[in-house]
Amino acid sequence: MSDTIKFDNLGYKTLYENLLKLEKTTTQKRVLQKALVEAAEPMADKAAASAPVLDGDLQKSIGVGTKLTDRGRKAAPPKSEDKYRVNAYVGSDSRLAPEATLVEYGTKERVQKTTGRETGSVTPQPFMRPAFYAEAKPTLDRLATIAERLITAAVDRQSRRNAKKGK
Structure with missing residues (x-):
């Protein structure tokens, strides 16, 4: 599920060209990351709505973020050297609901060794x-x-800023 999606591969050539109009790489990344988070919110909402109600912590722990916990970083693929890469993560925060994985996948009969x-x-x-499978395509469309x-808003802001500076 950690496939890389590239704008130019999705037929968003104009979108990609407009992104490159932004002078700073950090601005490009910030704009894309904000778009990813906003587009993924409905997926997180759907997951939270379909999560079983145990004590309520599981539903509250589901969200979208741009950073992983230490545990998540260990399980994630190696960091890319691509300077344009941005990530957004949808899932539960294991610090708030450590039982999330057990609930999602279940467990077999367990016996204590001692x-x-x-x-x-x-x-x-x-x-x-189920939330991922239902929302993957709509999330890309929203993105x-x-x-x-x-x-467009960032390019307009940059143009206004440059006009004030006399560029």
């Missing part, structure tokens, strides 16, 4: 995967619209 006590199993109750709006 005491032999059986601790039972957890039936899978997927909430993140194009949102990115176009944000890129």
